[in-house]
Amino acid sequence: xxxxxxxxxxxxxxxxxxxxxxxxxxxxxxxxxxxxxxxxxxxxxxxxxxxxxxxxxxxxxxxxxxxxxxxxxxxxxxxxxxxxxxxxxxxxxxxxxxxxxxxxxxxxxxxxxxxxxxxxxxxxxxxxxxxxxxxxxxxxxxxxxxxxxxxxxxxxxxxxxxxxxxxxxxxxxxxxxxxxxxxxxxxxxxxxxxxxxxxxxxxxxxxxxxxxxxxxxxxxxxxxxxxxxxxxxxxxxxxxxxxxxxxxxxxxxxxxxxxxxxxxxxxxxxxxxxxxxxxxxxxxxxxxxxxxxxxxxxxx
Amino acid sequence: xxxxxxxxxxxxxxxxxxxxxxxxxxxxxxxxxxxxxxxxxxxxxxxxxxxxxxxxxxxxxxxxxxxxxxxxxxxxxxxxxxxxxxxxxxxxxxxxxxxxxxxxxxxxxxxxxxxxxxxxxxxxxxxxxxxxxxxxxxxxxxxxxxxxxxxxxxxxxxxxxxxxxxxxxxxxxxxxxxxxxxxxxxxxxxxxxxxxxxxxxxx
Numbered sequence: 001x002x003x004x005x006x007x008x009x010x011x012x013x014x015x016x017x018x019x020x021x022x023x024x025x026x027x028x029x030x031x032x033x034x035x036x037x038x039x040x041x042x043x044x045x046x047x048x049x050x051x052x053x054x055x056x057x058x059x060x061x062x063x064x065x066x067x068x069x070x071x072x073x074x075x076x077x078x079x080x081x082x083x084x085x086x087x088x089x090x091x092x093x094x095x096x097x098x099x100x101x102x103x104x105x106x107x108x109x110x111x112x113x114x115x116x117x118x119x120x121x122x123x124x125x126x127x128x129x130x131x132x133x134x135x136x137x138x139x140x141x142x143x144x145x146x147x148x149x150x151x152x153x154x155x156x157x158x159x160x161x162x163x164x165x166x167x168x169x170x171x172x173x174x175x176x177x178x179x180x181x182x183x184x185x186x187x188x189x190x191x192x193x194x195x196x197x198x199x200x201x202x203x204x205x206x207x208x209x210x211x212x213x214x215x216x217x218x219x220x221x222x223x224x225x226x227x228x229x230x231x232x233x234x235x236x237x238x239x240x241x242x243x244x245x246x247x248x249x250x251x252x253x254x255x256x257x258x259x260x261x262x263x264x265x266x267x268x269x270x271x272x273x274x275x276x277x278x279x280x281x282x283x284x285x286x287x288x289x290x291x292x293x294x295x296x297x298x299x300x
Numbered sequence: 301x302x303x304x305x306x307x308x309x310x311x312x313x314x315x316x317x318x319x320x321x322x323x324x325x326x327x328x329x330x331x332x333x334x335x336x337x338x339x340x341x342x343x344x345x346x347x348x349x350x351x352x353x354x355x356x357x358x359x360x361x362x363x364x365x366x367x368x369x370x371x372x373x374x375x376x377x378x379x380x381x382x383x384x385x386x387x388x389x390x391x392x393x394x395x396x397x398x399x400x401x402x403x404x405x406x407x408x409x410x411x412x413x414x415x416x417x418x419x420x421x422x423x424x425x426x427x428x429x430x431x432x433x434x435x436x437x438x439x440x441x442x443x444x445x446x447x448x449x450x451x452x453x454x455x456x457x458x459x460x461x462x463x464x465x466x467x468x469x470x471x472x473x474x475x476x477x478x479x480x481x482x483x484x485x486x487x488x489x490x491x492x493x494x495x496x497x498x499x500x501x502x503x
Contacts, residue, residue, distance in 0.1 A: 024431075048323065048464055049426045056429035060376075069363050069376035069430035106375060108363045109450050119449035152381050152404065152427065168499035176492055180484045184477065185381050185405030187427050223501050230498060234491035238484050243426050244405060245466060246480055276428035 008089050010288055015097035015144075017300040018292070019074065020105040022146050022280035023066040026057060027294035029215040030191075030277045033252045037189055046247035053242070053275065064105075068276045070150030071107040074098045074129035077147070077212055081139025085286055090142065091131055098129045132205070140286040145212045148278040153190070156182035159200040159207070159269035168227065171196065171268045172234075175254075178270045179235050184244030187274035190251050191215060192235065195269040196224075196258040203267035210255035211273045212281075217255065224256045242275065252277070305461065309354030310399040312419040318467055320476040324423070325463035326356055326400065329441075332455040333357040334380060336448050338388035341395060349444040350456060352396040358425075359385055359403030361451025364440070372440040374457065378430035379404035382422065390414030406468055406477025416473030423465040436462040 002010065026034075038050035060067035076094050080087050101107060102123035111125035112118065156178055162170040175194055183190060195206025218225040231254040241247020252275070261267060273279070281293040292298055306314055308328030318324065331350060340346045362377035382403030385392070389407060392398070393414040401411070401420060404427040411422055425433060442456040468476045 045321065045323070045466065052426045052429050052432060052464060056432035059435060060431040063431060065431045065434070066363060066376045067431055068428040069361065069378045070380065071363070106363055106365060108361065108376075112449075119451075121449065155381060164502060167502050169496040172495050172499060173492055176488050176495075180481065180488050184481070184484070185383060187404070223499075227499055230495045234495050237491055238487045240484065243424060243466075244477065244480070245424070246483075274428060 004085075004089070007086060007288060008093060011086060011093050011284065012097050012100060014288065014290060014300050015093060016100040016104065018280060018282050019097060019101035019107075019146055020064070021295060021298060021300065022148060022278050023071050023101075023105055023107060024060045024064055025295055025298070026067070026276065027279055028296055029294070030252065030279075031057075033215045034189070034275060037249055037252070041248050043241060043247045045245055046241045049242040049245065066105060066107060068150060068278070069108060070152065071110065072148040072150050072154070072278075073110050074123070075147040075149065075208075076129060076131045077145040077209065078131060079134045079136055079143040081136045081141045083138075083140035083286070084142045084284070085140070086142070094129060094131055095124055099124050141283055143281065143283045146280045146282070147212070150274065153186040153272045153274035156186045156270065156272045157204070159195075159204045159267065161199060162266040162268060164264065164266060166266070171227075171266065172231065174268050175231055175270055176234065179240070179250065180238065183250075183272060184240055186272045187276065188240045188242060188244055188250050189275050191273035191277050192231070192251055192254040193271040193273065194231070194254060194256045195267075195271070196256065196261070197267040198259075198261045198265055199267045200269065202259060203269035204271070206257040206259060207269035207271040210257040211271055211277070212279060213255045213257070215253045219256050219258070221258065224258055228254045228256050303461070306400070308356060308399075310356070311354065312471070315399070315419055315421055315471040318421065318470055320467050320470050320474045320479070322467045323464045324467065325461045326465060327460055327462075328355070328458070330356045330358050330402070330457045330459045330462060332360045332362060332377070332453070332457070334359050334361060334452055335384055336452050337445060337454060338385050338392055342388040342391045348396060348454070350442070350454065352398040354397065354399055356400035356402060357398050359401070362455055364450055364455065372443060372455075374434045374437045374440060374455070376430035377433050377437060379425045379427045381405050382407050386411055393418045393420050402465060406475065406481075412469055412473040412475050415469045415471055419471045421467055421471060422469035424468050425463070425465055433462070436460060
């Protein structure tokens, strides 16, 4: 039986390896969608770009190097059971795992302290990595999403609060406008996350949670699912192509995550994931046995 | 089709027949140069510690590993959003004589003017392909301004057949992204008309 200190060390070791893995191997859903998009592509320049992308992923996996140099500010979305033994240690575990993975992989140093404007050189800083919590009653498991978003696909992020009179039509306009202004430069084909809620922060968090959902999944609400499909087809019809240099399609998909709203407001936010959508999901049980959901057949 | 390869030092003449949408490759010296370095040169009037005349810069922040013999090795290197340098690029080209600006996504009016006036190109390296790009870097010759941290330092790289590089602004000032954008915006309006009729969920 491991004591708490040993458990903590073991989890840091595993999480650090998991972070490295996410930096050099794309999740299965993203890989297969890119394959599908490249096969449907008819534009010659776009085909050349897809070819470079697959070649890059192959070498990155072989050399175990981050497939994109911008390994982002790490984000973790945690669903932690109230009875998970390391619940109180989890924040420090994720912080230390990030530091360890940064040294060992290596990852890029992406934490610049604001106002003092210096790079910590450790990839961790005040409030980074960012950790978002949900505590689950009656569970002893910890489900963790690891996400590495570079600056390029973070830049299109935007949130606003619409008046109900602007309706979902206003949501459509808000999303589409962002695609042709900032989306082009955010490394399409994109995964587009749309968050609907009351205010900027609820919508923004929903839009990021939307990027955690698998490519090809649909919102359970019929109308939301309809909006996803309409936006996906609509943005595809614009034909941004890989790198925004034109092509048959623009996106890997559009995911909507929604929560209830104040009667007087519609909060809406857009977040984009680039083609190199480095997201991983891992679940630990109370004995730190793990299951990786996003990268089938991979051992840490 | 033959691979079109440019070798530094690059002259005005070399760029004459290159047009937007062309794919080229680079041999020679490529220096990483991004946000703060541009600001220092243009706003701060601080001269670069390296002569860029006829050479190429890369809007990029690499991951670099120090090897045992105190040398450096590129682990991953890929382009960052070029538009962030738009504010400075024209003057940067004027001050340095740089010929190729490699990055990600398009650049704007001022860079168009800079490319046209001082004969330079803006090119796109397909972003996110950082290990592929690293295999085209033969060695790091030098590094300057390390006070800016790993991503922002000036890494002087010797590259071989670095590419594919897609010409986004040519030396005549034609701009591929601007042309595409006009088409994208037209299609976007059509899609908005079509979709907005189907989302009247508030009744």
